[in-house]
Amino acid sequence: MGSEASSQAELDRLAEEFVDRTRRGEGPTISSYVREHPDLADDINRLFPLLQALEHVEPEAPTQLGDYRIVREVGRGGMGVVYEAVQEPLGRRVALKILPKHMTLDARLLDRFRLEAQAAARLQHRHIVPVIGWGQHEGVYYYTMQFVDGAGLDAVDELPGEGTHYERAARAVLQASEGVAAAHARGVLHRDIKPSNLMLDEKGAVWVTDFGLCKEVESEGVTQPHDLLGTLRYMAPERFKGVSDVQGDVYGLGLTLYELLTREPAYQGEDHAALAARIAESGPPRPRKLDPHIPPDLELIVLKAIHRDRAQRYATVDALAADLRAYLDRRPVTARAPTVGYLLRSFVRRHKAITAIGCAAILAIVLSTTFYVVSLRDKESTARFRQYIANVAAAETALRDRDVPVAERLLAEAPAEFRNWEWRHLSSQLDRSTRSFPRWRWNVSYVAYAPSGHWVASVAAGQTRMVDADSGETEAEIEHRSHVQDMAWHPTGLFWAVGTPMGVEVWSWPEPQRIIDEPVGDVRAIAFSKDG
Numbered sequence: 001m002g003s004e005a006s007s008q009a010e011l012d013r014l015a016e017e018f019v020d021r022t023r024r025g026e027g028p029t030i031s032s033y034v035r036e037h038p039d040l041a042d043d044i045n046r047l048f049p050l051l052q053a054l055e056h057v058e059p060e061a062p063t064q065l066g067d068y069r070i071v072r073e074v075g076r077g078g079m080g081v082v083y084e085a086v087q088e089p090l091g092r093r094v095a096l097k098i099l100p101k102h103m104t105l106d107a108r109l110l111d112r113f114r115l116e117a118q119a120a121a122r123l124q125h126r127h128i129v130p131v132i133g134w135g136q137h138e139g140v141y142y143y144t145m146q147f148v149d150g151a152g153l154d155a156v157d158e159l160p161g162e163g164t165h166y167e168r169a170a171r172a173v174l175q176a177s178e179g180v181a182a183a184h185a186r187g188v189l190h191r192d193i194k195p196s197n198l199m200l201d202e203k204g205a206v207w208v209t210d211f212g213l214c215k216e217v218e219s220e221g222v223t224q225p226h227d228l229l230g231t232l233r234y235m236a237p238e239r240f241k242g243v244s245d246v247q248g249d250v251y252g253l254g255l256t257l258y259e260l261l262t263r264e265p266a267y268q269g270e271d272h273a274a275l276a277a278r279i280a281e282s283g284p285p286r287p288r289k290l291d292p293h294i295p296p297d298l299e300l301i302v303l304k305a306i307h308r309d310r311a312q313r314y315a316t317v318d319a320l321a322a323d324l325r326a327y328l329d330r331r332p333v334t335a336r337a338p339t340v341g342y343l344l345r346s347f348v349r350r351h352k353a354i355t356a357i358g359c360a361a362i363l364a365i366v367l368s369t370t371f372y373v374v375s376l377r378d379k380e381s382t383a384r385f386r387q388y389i390a391n392v393a394a395a396e397t398a399l400r401d402r403d404v405p406v407a408e409r410l411l412a413e414a415p416a417e418f419r420n421w422e423w424r425h426l427s428s429q430l431d432r433s434t435r436s437f438p439r440w441r442w443n444v445s446y447v448a449y450a451p452s453g454h455w456v457a458s459v460a461a462g463q464t465r466m467v468d469a470d471s472g473e474t475e476a477e478i479e480h481r482s483h484v485q486d487m488a489w490h491p492t493g494l495f496w497a498v499g500t501p502m503g504v505e506v507w508s509w510p511e512p513q514r515i516i517d518e519p520v521g522d523v524r525a526i527a528f529s530k531d532g
Contacts, residue, residue, distance in 0.1 A: 011043050018048055026232060036273055066137040068096050068144070075152075080113065084147060090515055092508070094132060095145040104141060117143040119188045120211045124452035124493045127179030129199065129209040132494060146511070148207050153260065154195035160204040166295055169260035170324050172198075172206050173253055177321040179208035180249050184317055191244060193252025194234040195259060233267040237280045237308050247310045250320055254305025254313075261298060262290040266306075283308055297327050300335035319390075322397045334390050388418040395426050404430055446486065450493040455509070457496060459484045464498065466509070476512050480505060485524045491532045499523030 014033060021028040030048045034041045062070050062083075071084040074095065080103075085096040099113045114134075121131040121143075134143040159168040176198045180190055190197075190211060199207040236251035238244075258266050266284040267275055283306065287299045301323050307313045314320040323333045391414040398407035408430055414423060446459040449469065456467045462483045466476045482500040489496045495515070497506045504523050506516035 010037075011040055011047070014040070014044070015047060018052075021232070022052065032273070062098070062140075065096065065098070065140060065142060066135065068094070068142075070096070085144075087144070090513065092511075092513065092515075093147045095129070095147045097143055097145065099141045101140060104139065110141065113141060116211045119183075120145075121492070123183050123186055123188065123211075124450075124454070125179050125182035126454055127175050127206055127208055128182060129207045130492075130494060145209075148199045148201050148209070150199050150201035150207075152196035153198045153200055153206070153256065156200055159200070159260070166261060166293075166298055167328060169257060170298060170301075170327055172200070172260065173257040174321055174324040174328070175206035176208055176256070177253055177317050177324065179206070180253065181317040181321060183208070183211075184246050184249070189244065189246065190249050190252070192231060192234070193249050193256065194231050195256050198256065232275055233265070233279070235279065236310070238310055240276060240280055243310075245310075246316060247313050250305050250314050250317055253317065253320060254302050257298075258284065258287055258302050258306065261294050261302065262287050264290055280308070295327070297333050297335070301327065301333060304335040318397065319394070322393050325397060325400075326393055331393070332389065334386070334393060384415045385418055388415045392422055392426065399426065399429055445484065448487060448489055450489050450496075450509070451491055452493045455493070457487060457489070459487050459498070462500075464496075464507075466512070475510070478507065478512055481517070485522075486526045488527050490528050491530060497526050497528070499526040 014037065018028055018033065030044065030052070033044050033048065037044065064070065065085070067088055068085040069088055071086060073081060074084050075082045080097045080099045083096045083098065085094055086092065087094055099110065103109045103113075117131055117134045120128070121134070124130065129148055130146050132144045132146060136142070153172065159165065159172055161168045161171060163171075176193075180193065183190060188211070190208065192210065193208075197208070197210040199209050201207065234252050234255055236248040239248060255266050267278065287294050287302055288296070301320070304312065304323075305314055305320055314323070319334075323335055326333045391410045395407040395410040395414070398404075398410060407426065411423060411427055411430075444458050444460045446457075448457050449455070450457070454469055455475070456469050458465050458467065462480045464478045464480065464484065464487065465474055466478070467474055480498055480500055482502045484498045484500055486499040487496060493509065495506055495508055497504060497516075501522045503519040503521060504516065504526065505514055505518075507513065508515055
């Protein structure tokens, strides 16, 4: 009996895996499962064709779902189908993700779909597609998102923007890294980072989407111990051992950068077992072997991000983002140990006008740098010097993100014996208590940050001005029916409201549309409840 129960449990596990891989579009073959599990060949040949047939039944595409008019299908994956739709009462264009009816029969899939919506809904960041709503209509479960008019990075032939192709690729993955880091900060792992889940919009912005396989950083959630979720060729090696943490997302971002730089898949043309073995044991070829023009620093960043040993990878997505910024700013990256030649090349790369100062000054730099490195060897403090460089780079990143407490801590922890002008320069910027934004023609009566901290709303007379808190640029100016007497943000940051002598107006954001206009009389104070 024990042997039969064990065989049945293994068959159940394989069946779940086969269905999951089919839904993710991997195209698993029955013959490969028979070959890998000959002791279960008869059961596999009997059961799997039925599972395959059920998964390929194509339901008729809906044309209407409650208030939503379906326009077209824009994508599908293992956890549902995404449509472009119009929310008819508001005339609002949205992305509508639907869980197919046959998948609602599996309680775990329904729970996972609900978890995806809940996790994404609490993430507010300029590089994460925001969730607007959730619902169920006649047994069909769905949730709505802001519609991003664009394509996945896997479908983009040429990345937009300034600089070389390699710089544009680094910039795209940097944007994605900022979004993923924000998710990690809220305790959410993505677990399926790949080019097709990173949308590039018409303005060149990258959006992280599809949190269908996400989980809490410290929780197993609805994932079972034997689940192997995600697209196989973007899985980190430790995923095959049941380990899933922030460094798995680091790996996915690194592999995405690999493919953008080389314009080739990191892994291709291998069956399930051979691919899993290669990911775990060898990895893809070095990027510069495929394209020798790839800058060495970018290759080092990729190799560190996709290292098979988790301990050798970037510890966080923030650390990966810091190195990408360093590369784009022509500063040294932490993906390698600093050497005399490397520090000098980085200095020259950042300051191309260096030749104007003459050979004597260059020689002085070489001599002083050589003396510095020799003294490092004498003091046996190379590790502390690396820590110093990492702390200073991370502190600069924290200051850019206006995270003064983190920058202050990083600079305080930077080894004192190496502190020089760059440390003093960053320390002088720690007081960020004031910030100036574009001036109004009238006196400003109200100012309020959005819950995410990325937008500032300022009110003067009968207008609201929305300003990007990072760049200080005005994003929108909204006219109201009358002068504004009070304003408030919705806890999600997706709506805001104003009170005027004529009543209440509620607006959507970041696409400003008046969705409520209630003439209830003179409104002098307004607020949303904590639960929205």
